[in-house]
Amino acid sequence: MIISSATDYRKAAKSKLPPFLFHYIDGGSYNEQTLRRNSEDLATIALKQRVLKNMSEIDLSIEIFGEPLNLPIALSPVGLTGMYSKRGEVQAALAAQQKGIPFTMSTVSVCPIEEVTSKLERPMWFQLYVLKDRGFMKNVLERAKESGVSTLVFTVDMPIPGARYRDLHSGMSGPNAAMRRVFQAMRHPDWAFNVGVMGKPHDLGNISTYRGKPTKLEDYIGWLGENFDPSICWKDLEWIRDFWQGPMVIKGILDQQDAKDAVNFGADGIVVSNHGGRQLDGVLSSAKALPYIADAVKGDVKILVDSGIRSGLDVVRMLALGADCAMLGRSYIYALAAQGRTGVENLLDLYEQEMSVAMTLTGANNINQLNHDSLMRI
Numbered sequence: 573m574i575i576s577s578a579t580d581y582r583k584a585a586k587s588k589l590p591p592f593l594f595h596y597i598d599g600g601s602y603n604e605q606t607l608r609r610n611s612e613d614l615a616t617i618a619l620k621q622r623v624l625k626n627m628s629e630i631d632l633s634i635e636i637f638g639e640p641l642n643l644p645i646a647l648s649p650v651g652l653t654g655m656y657s658k659r660g661e662v663q664a665a666l667a668a669q670q671k672g673i674p675f676t677m678s679t680v681s682v683c684p685i686e687e688v689t690s691k692l693e694r695p696m697w698f699q700l701y702v703l704k705d706r707g708f709m710k711n712v713l714e715r716a717k718e719s720g721v722s723t724l725v726f727t728v729d730m731p732i733p734g735a736r737y738r739d740l741h742s743g744m745s746g747p748n749a750a751m752r753r754v755f756q757a758m759r760h761p762d763w764a765f766n767v768g769v770m771g772k773p774h775d776l777g778n779i780s781t782y783r784g785k786p787t788k789l790e791d792y793i794g795w796l797g798e799n800f801d802p803s804i805c806w807k808d809l810e811w812i813r814d815f816w817q818g819p820m821v822i823k824g825i826l827d828q829q830d831a832k833d834a835v836n837f838g839a840d841g842i843v844v845s846n847h848g849g850r851q852l853d854g855v856l857s858s859a860k861a862l863p864y865i866a867d868a869v870k871g872d873v874k875i876l877v878d879s880g881i882r883s884g885l886d887v888v889r890m891l892a893l894g895a896d897c898a899m900l901g902r903s904y905i906y907a908l909a910a911q912g913r914t915g916v917e918n919l920l921d922l923y924e925q926e927m928s929v930a931m932t933l934t935g936a937n938n939i940n941q942l943n944h945d946s947l948m949r950i
């Protein structure tokens with residue numbers, strides 16, 4: 573199969589993965605309206621073509637939270653990454669390091685923090701959910717500090733998990749789920765051997781290390797369900813601010829007032845995100861919410877954005893709409909599932925090339941030159 577885009581990687585991931593995993597990645601909540609809006613709205617953003625401006629030198633690098641990045645891109649946290657490819661968190665983190673960008677490890681990763689950081693020379697970012705078990709939160713933050721994690725990404729749009737109907741149909745959950753998953757794995761022998769057998773242990777690495785006993789994937793939904801904390805409010809985040817001295821980013825902002833509250837709280841960054849359309853279906857796409865949030869807080873806090881980005885062109889669109897840095901979710905996961913670390917590196921090469929073309933033809937020599945003037949509004 574010839575692969576020339578994130579769309580091709582999605583197709584490749586679909587044929588490689590057992591359906592319960594592909595649909596877990598690919599799906600959104602309820603009718604998946606927000607999931608669709610994320611990419612449809614982004615596609616309607618027209619860039620302004622400019623010509624004859626000597627574009628022989630293009631600089632795609634940025635600095636964020638004191639870290640130099642070769643591209644204005646970071647990898648978003650994605651739970652169970654080690655189920656999509658053998659020890660997937662390690663492979664994705666090595667690909668990000670090779671391209672000079674940050675990898676963000678999810679709280680609910682398969683590999684524990686230490687397994688990944690021990691293989692890296694570059695510090696990674698770590699994502700934390702607000703959980704009832706504050707002992708776990710403290711434990712994992714201490715381990716993140718000891719492992720040299722540079723930036724904490726605090727996800728706040730999951731006080732309760734969104735319902736994802738595809739999971740019931742695919743065998744991720746629902747009747748006879750375990751048996752259906754075994755049958756699916758048997759029909760995907762490449763995945764069954766490389767990930768199912770060679771990628772063990774299939775644990776929630778960070779949680780098992782804390783509990784001192786394996787937390788199996790079957791426990792995943794139950795553990796999360798019991799542990800999300802709908803009572804959380806800004807005041808509860810203060811102890812984290814005191815505990816974590818490094819940069820702190822609040823992920824899951826879609827509203828202007830919430831963005832201002834994050835600035836007042838002292839956040840170093842926000843991620844404009846609807847969790848890739850996996851939480852509240854019907855909310856605005858990130859592309860629609862971003863300019864309105866940038867109007868309120870641009871310059872006061874670093875603005876990161878994810879949800880719907882499927883090309884380097886989309887990254888340029890998001891930067892023109894007011895973001896300082898883009899984050900990739902599904903697109904790098906499809907590439908990881910299809911080709912492991914090499915797939916993620918290839919995908920990032922593609923994004924780099926697509927960004928260079930878009931910047932050459934919008935007359936932007938560097939990332940700072942991408943702004944509202946790069947957009948065509950007629």
Ligand SMILES: Cc1cc2nc3c(=O)[nH]c(=O)nc-3n(C[C@H](O)[C@H](O)[C@H](O)COP(=O)(O)O)c2cc1C
Pocket residue numbers: 596597598610648649650651678679680699727823845846847848849850878879880881899900901902903
């Ligand atoms: C399979 C899957 C698992 C995810 N797990 C997490 C997670 O553990 N923590 C988190 O903050 N966000 C999680 N997200 C959301 C992503 O970080 C990101 O916001 C989203 O994927 C961006 O949208 P995109 O996939 O359209 O790029 C997950 C997304 C997917 C697809």
